[in-house]
Amino acid sequence: DADVVSVERGAVVGRNASFLHVTSGEPAPHFALTDQDGNPVSLDDYQGKWLVMDWIYTSCLTTCPALTANMKMLLDGLGDYAGPEIELVSITFDPDRDTTEAMKSYSQKVGGDVPSWTWLTGAKEETDAVAAAYGKVYQPAIGIKNLGHFDHTALVVVVDPEGRERHRYFGTGWSQDLLTRLEPELAA
Secondary structure, three states, rough: OOOOOOOOEEEEEOOOOOOOEHHHHOOOOOEEEEEEEOOOEHHHHOOEEEEEEEOOOOOOHHHHHHHHHHHHHHHHHHHHHHHOEEEEEEOOOOOOOHHHHHHHHHHHHOOOOOOEEEEEOOOOOHHHHHHHHOOOEEEOOOOHHHHEEEEEEEEEEEEOOOOOEEEEEEEEOOOHHHHHHHHHHHHH
């Protein structure tokens, strides 16, 4: 999968070999989707908590497993903060295949079937609208369209308890950097 980066919100504050870090203070765009258990979920459900969101599709063989591994490392590093103060959300951009059942099965397979990690899907128009609102870029992979693979950005968006975007990560390998940045916020 190609990492196509479009930095429209915020300022670039960090870069290393595997990710680009951008800060922002923009209000997080609203979303309303369906979780892995079939329940409606919206941005409002996370008010008062930190929210770490990524975009994946469950049949991905490259970038998405790396993003999911980063989310798992973040979850493990958060300890008791996971749930009461921070929630993780993975949103599909392939809802035709990533049904609620597929998202639940994938979450169990990758060790993400925990109360503090939600897996979201919905109608294609809904997931496309959320992807567009957050600047998630993807398209069918050229030459392998019939296999259902996508070229896409590796995007993670961190929303603060007041509903503002605080961090964006493009790429992988960002979990320790984010833990370091959140530590003072969580200890306050």
